[in-house]
Amino acid sequence: MFIAMKPHATAAEFEAVVEKIRALGFTPHPIVGTERKVVAVIGHTTGLDPEDLFGTMPGVAEALRVSQPFKLVSREVKEEDTVLDVDGVPLGGRAISVLAGPCSVESREQILETARAVKRAGARFLRGGAFKPRTSPYEFQGLREEGLKLLALARETTGLKVVTEVKDTETLPMVAEYADVLQVGARNMHNYSLLERLGTIEKPVLLKRGLSATIKEWLMAAEYVVSRGNHRVALCERGIRTFETMTRNTLDINAVPVLKALTHLPVIVDPSHGIGLRAHVPAIARAGVAAGADGIIVEVHPSPEKALSDGHQSLSLSEFEELMKQVRVIAGAIGRPIPA
Amino acid sequence: MLVVMKPHATPEQVEAVVERIRTLGLTPHPIPGTQRIAIGITGNQGGLEPDLFTTLPGVADALRVSQPFKLVSREVKEEDTIIDVGGTSLGGRELAIMAGPCSVESREQVLETAHAVKRAGARFLRGGAYKPRTSPYDFQGLAEEGLKLLALAREQTGLKIVTEVMDVETLPMVADYADVLQLGARNMQNFSLLKQLGLARRPVIVKRGPSATIKEWLMAAEYVVSRGNYRVALCERGIRTFENMTRNTLDLNAVPVLKALTHLPVLVDPSHGIGLRAHVAAMARAGVAAGADGILVEVHPHPEGALSDGAQSLTPPEFEALMREVRGIAQAVGRSI
Numbered sequence: 162m163f164i165a166m167k168p169h170a171t172a173a174e175f176e177a178v179v180e181k182i183r184a185l186g187f188t189p190h191p192i193v194g195t196e197r198k199v200v201a202v203i204g205h206t207t208g209l210d211p212e213d214l215f216g217t218m219p220g221v222a223e224a225l226r227v228s229q230p231f232k233l234v235s236r237e238v239k240e241e242d243t244v245l246d247v248d249g250v251p252l253g254g255r256a257i258s259v260l261a262g263p264c265s266v267e268s269r270e271q272i273l274e275t276a277r278a279v280k281r282a283g284a285r286f287l288r289g290g291a292f293k294p295r296t297s298p299y300e301f302q303g304l305r306e307e308g309l310k311l312l313a314l315a316r317e318t319t320g321l322k323v324v325t326e327v328k329d330t331e332t333l334p335m336v337a338e339y340a341d342v343l344q345v346g347a348r349n350m351h352n353y354s355l356l357e358r359l360g361t362i363e364k365p366v367l368l369k370r371g372l373s374a375t376i377k378e379w380l381m382a383a384e385y386v387v388s389r390g391n392h393r394v395a396l397c398e399r400g401i402r403t404f405e406t407m408t409r410n411t412l413d414i415n416a417v418p419v420l421k422a423l424t425h426l427p428v429i430v431d432p433s434h435g436i437g438l439r440a441h442v443p444a445i446a447r448a449g450v451a452a453g454a455d456g457i458i459v460e461v462h463p464s465p466e467k468a469l470s471d472g473h474q475s476l477s478l479s480e481f482e483e484l485m486k487q488v489r490v491i492a493g494a495i496g497r498p499i500p501a
Numbered sequence: 502m503l504v505v506m507k508p509h510a511t512p513e514q515v516e517a518v519v520e521r522i523r524t525l526g527l528t529p530h531p532i533p534g535t536q537r538i539a540i541g542i543t544g545n546q547g548g549l550e551p552d553l554f555t556t557l558p559g560v561a562d563a564l565r566v567s568q569p570f571k572l573v574s575r576e577v578k579e580e581d582t583i584i585d586v587g588g589t590s591l592g593g594r595e596l597a598i599m600a601g602p603c604s605v606e607s608r609e610q611v612l613e614t615a616h617a618v619k620r621a622g623a624r625f626l627r628g629g630a631y632k633p634r635t636s637p638y639d640f641q642g643l644a645e646e647g648l649k650l651l652a653l654a655r656e657q658t659g660l661k662i663v664t665e666v667m668d669v670e671t672l673p674m675v676a677d678y679a680d681v682l683q684l685g686a687r688n689m690q691n692f693s694l695l696k697q698l699g700l701a702r703r704p705v706i707v708k709r710g711p712s713a714t715i716k717e718w719l720m721a722a723e724y725v726v727s728r729g730n731y732r733v734a735l736c737e738r739g740i741r742t743f744e745n746m747t748r749n750t751l752d753l754n755a756v757p758v759l760k761a762l763t764h765l766p767v768l769v770d771p772s773h774g775i776g777l778r779a780h781v782a783a784m785a786r787a788g789v790a791a792g793a794d795g796i797l798v799e800v801h802p803h804p805e806g807a808l809s810d811g812a813q814s815l816t817p818p819e820f821e822a823l824m825r826e827v828r829g830i831a832q833a834v835g836r837s838i
Contacts, residue, residue, distance in 0.1 A: 376746045401750070403742050407715045408754045411740070415747045415775045418783035436754045444757035444791045451790035451830050452783045487834075491790050494833040495826070 162202040162211045163238050167222045170198065174220025181215070190388070192239050197222065199239065201232050203388060229423070231380040233387040234394070239425045242455075245365045245393045247322045247341050250285050252365060252395055253427025257492050257499045258456030260286035260324055260429070261481060264471035265293055265301060266308035274463045276315035278478040282485045283499055286342065287312065287321040288458055292328040293470060294346050301469040309339035316341070324367060324458070330358050337364050347372050347399055347434075350382050360389020367429065367458075369397045376416055380424060396420060397458060398449075399431035409437020409474065412445055417452040428453075433460040433474045442476055443484040447491045459484065503577050504540040504554045507561045514559025515540070521557065525549075530727075532578050537561070541572050543727050568762070570719040572726045573733070578764045581794075584704045584732045586661045586680050589624050591704065591734055592766030595837050596827075597795030599625035599663050599768070600820060603810035604632055604640060605647035613802045615654035617817035621824045622838055625681065626651065626660040627797060631667040632809060633685050640808040648678035655680070663706065663797075669697050676703050686710050686738055686773075689721050699728020706734045706768065706797075711741040715755055719763060735759060736797055737788075738770035748776020748813065751784055756791040767792075772799035772813045781815055782823040789830045798823065 164178055175191075178200055182189040187204035211224035229235045244254035252258050261279040266272050266289040276287050291308025293301065304311070312323045322341035327333050328349065337343060342365045349355055350371035359366050366386055370379045383394050398417065400410025412435030420428045430449030432442045446457050462468045462475040476484060485499075492499050504518055515531065515538055522529040522542055527549075530541035542549065551563035568574045583593040591597045600618040605611050605628040615626050630647025632640065643650070651662045661680035666672050667688065676682060681704045688694055689710035698705050705725055709718045722733050737756065739749025751774030759767045769788030771781045785796050801807045801814040815823060824838075831838050 373743055375744055400754075401742060401744070403740060403750070403752070404712060405714055405740070405752065405754070407758055411742070411750060411752050412754055413742070413744060413750050414753050414787050415739075415744070415751055415780070415784065417787075418775070418780035419746055419777070422779065436757070438758070440761065441754070441757035445754060447834070448753050448756075448787040448791035452787035490833040491830065494829040495786070 162206045162209070162224065162226050163232070164200045164202065164211070164215045164224045165222045166198045166200070166220050168197050170220030174218070175200075178215060178218060178221060181218070185214070190233055192233070194239055194241055201227075201238055203232065230377065231384045231424070234380055234383045234424045234426055236423060236425050241425060243392070243425045243427060245395060245427060247286075247365055250322050252286070252342065253455045255497055257450060257488070257497050258286065258427070258429065259284040259485070259499065260288050260456065260458040261461045262288035263462045263468065264460050264475060265290045265469050266304050266311050267469050269311055269314070271463060272311045272315050273318060275461055275478070276319045276321055278463070279461055279481060280319045280321055282482045283489070283501060285321060285500070286324050287315055287319070288324045288344075288460075290326050292326060292332060292336065294326070294328055294348050295470070306335060309336065313339050327355070330355055333358055333362070337362055340364060342367050345369060350374055350379065353385060356382055356385035357389055360386040360391045362391060365393035365395065366391065367395050367397055369399050369431070370401070370416070372402045372410070376419055376423075383424070383426060395427040395429055396424070397429040397431055398435070400435035410435055412436060412449070414448055414452045417449065417454050421453050427455040429456040429458055430454040431458045433458070433471070437474045439465065439474055439476060439480070442474065443487050446484055446488050450488055450491045450497070451495065453495075457488065502542045502545065502549045502551070503564045503566055503571075504542065504560055505562045505564065506538045506540070506559055508537045510538065510559030514557070518554060518557055518560060521554065525553070530572055532572070534578060534580055539577060541577050543571060569716065570723045570763070573719055573722045573763045573765055575762060575764050580764060582731070582764045582766060584734060584766065586704055589661050591681070592794050596789065596831055597625065597766070597768065598623040598824070598838060599627045599795065599797040600800045601627040602801045602807065603799050603814060604629045604808050605643055605650050606808050608650055608653070610802060611650045611654050612657060614800055614817070615658045615660055617802070618800055618820060619658045619660055621817070621821045622828075624661065625663050626654055626658070627663045627683070627799075629665050631665060631671060631675065633665070633667050633687050634809070645674060648675065652678050666694070666698075669694055672697055672701065676701050679703060681706055684708060689713055689718065692724060695721055695724035696728055699725045699730045701730060704732035704734065705730060706736050708736045708738050708770070709740070709755070711739070711749065715758055715762075722763070722765060734766040734768055734794075735763070736768040736770055737774070739774035749774055751775055751788070753787055753791045756788065756793050760792050766794040768795040768797055769793040770797040772797070772810070776813045778804065778813055778815060778819070781813065782819070782826055785823055785827050786830045789827055789836070790834060792834070796827065
């Protein structure tokens with residue numbers, strides 16, 4: 162259930178609604194929009210009539226039941242697009258956000274060279290894994306804190322914001338100390354303990370879609386984070402598991418317009434994992450932006466053939482530059498800027 | 502195997518290679534290119550020795566084709582295939598726009614739609630007269646009466662007719678009226694029908710089966726081409742996945758993958774691919790941005806009253822808006838409409 166206040170409702174009127182929600186034994190979640198304030202009511206409200214309870218209170222415009230199982234992330238509750246403020250750099254909004262970097266942080270030279278190159282090409286965020294959830298326990302697992310330090314160094318050198326994966330609740334405090342945006346990997350989308358913890362910290366979260374998660378399950382995972390108080394969440398489509406074997410995953414671009422209608426959260430597309438074939442990453446990046454994605458996250462490596470992970474889907478620095486040229490033209494065609 | 506002739510090989514030299522292939526009990530498939538002729542060979546069980554051909558005059562090279570699909574592969578023919586449909590091209594730099602109702606329902610419905618989609622920029626009118634419906638109790642199409650209405654719409658508008666052929670029995674009749682024969686997703690592995698389409702004198706659009714891999718799909722196209730009908734286009738229309746918020750999952754990965762593997766035109770059907778009217782335009786934009794050679798869109802004058810696929814059909818003004826958006830994307834990727 163949510164209660165929308167009138168545009169000129171007073172603070173006292175708003176407070177009275179919040180108080181009444183508490184008195185009924187529910188949790189109020191104020192959501193401040195540009196036009197008006199909305200309070201979501203979290204708890205078992207089944208059987209209660211929103212209009213009866215709140216409709217006649219002063220300052221209340223309307224009191225409605227939310228028809229979707231996801232509440233706080235839904236557009237019914239908040240109509241305007243959410244733009245995450247990452248220390249002054251927006252994630253979401255009209256401008257296309259570009260996140261790029263290696264799959265894994267491997268060395269000082271590798272990360273600095275990549276950071277400088279992707280920044281030149283127009284990226285504002287540097288991606289790079291320090292804790293890697295690899296399918297095989299015998300594969301490179303990441304440089305851990307050493308990798309985080311290198312990411313922080315790259316941030317200092319370039320000003321790029323750092324996006325890196327957090328694998329578990331144990332290492333969350335450490336990763337959060339270095340990262341600007343915490344990425345939840347596809348395999349952790351259903352890790353509810355981790356999601357709950359992410360809801361209590363003050364860092365934006367990039368939530369990747371699980372390999373076999375429906376759009377609804379994915380939005381419920383985002384709801385876990387937001388309902389604990391962390392409203393800075395973005396979603397990332399990175400391909401789902403299908404019967405097709407010629408591509409690593411099947412990027413579900415359908416999810417982009419569907420999500421943009423259902424949720425106010427930013428929607429990012431990962432063409433690198435989505436197709437898994439270097440030659441075709443630009444085509445799929447173009448398609449994602451054309452479908453209405455708010456940003457792209459692309460794997461880039463100075464020498465993909467020597468990468469310790471995901472080399473076959475990583476672009477070289479010059480290939481990424483070429484991708485950016487193509488994506489800029491598509492963004493222009495649908496009236497969305499990419500800051501230089 | 503593929504025998505590549507030298508750029509200035511004479512027709513007699515080409516004929517000699519064709520003869521050598523026939524003598525071996527195999528089928529030659531001459532494929533003219535802009536630079537040179539290549540001759541595909543099918544019918545061999547094991548590998549052939551390149552020496553059989555490289556020793557003949559005018560032959561530049563004889564190569565093994567590494568893919569199980571031969572004649573449709575880019576290894577055999579490098580340039581994009583452009584299908585000439587009575588003067589209108591399908592494939593190539595110009596995007597092929599196909600639009601129309603799921604089913605032909607009435608004279609007024611199909612004529613109104615045809616005029617509207619033509620105005621918006623379509624060159625092909627789609628419409629089903631024989632409908633392979635999931636339920637035997639659903640509307641099955643107007644049959645020949647529907648084909649006649651499509652022919653009437655062609656007369657009035659000049660649009661080329663794309664319509665589905667469901668079985669071998671009705672193929673001759675459908676081919677009489679249609680400009681392009683559509684093979685529906687559920688028939689993609691109807692091999693008897695594929696073989697007959699290989700002998701038909703009409704271009705064929707092979708839609709992807711709902712659970713067909715890209716390789717299986719290309720093999721289906723190979724069935725048609727290997728029988729002699731080279732005018733084949735592919736259409737991605739969504740695959741079956743666990744996601745149930747959308748009707749299918751449009752696999753746009755398939756577009757760049759196919760463009761690299763095959764010379765055949767690749768179309769995208771955003772209507773079936775997502776199944777939600779509000780999002781068809783976004784997926785049409787995405788398909789063109791990914792490199793598709795055309796789109797196939799369901800349009801109905803009154804979707805809410807449609808006898809089939811109303812939930813994913815656009816109204817004529819919605820289709821016009823889609824076309825404006827698609828034009829912008831087409832320009833951005835250097836394609837024209």
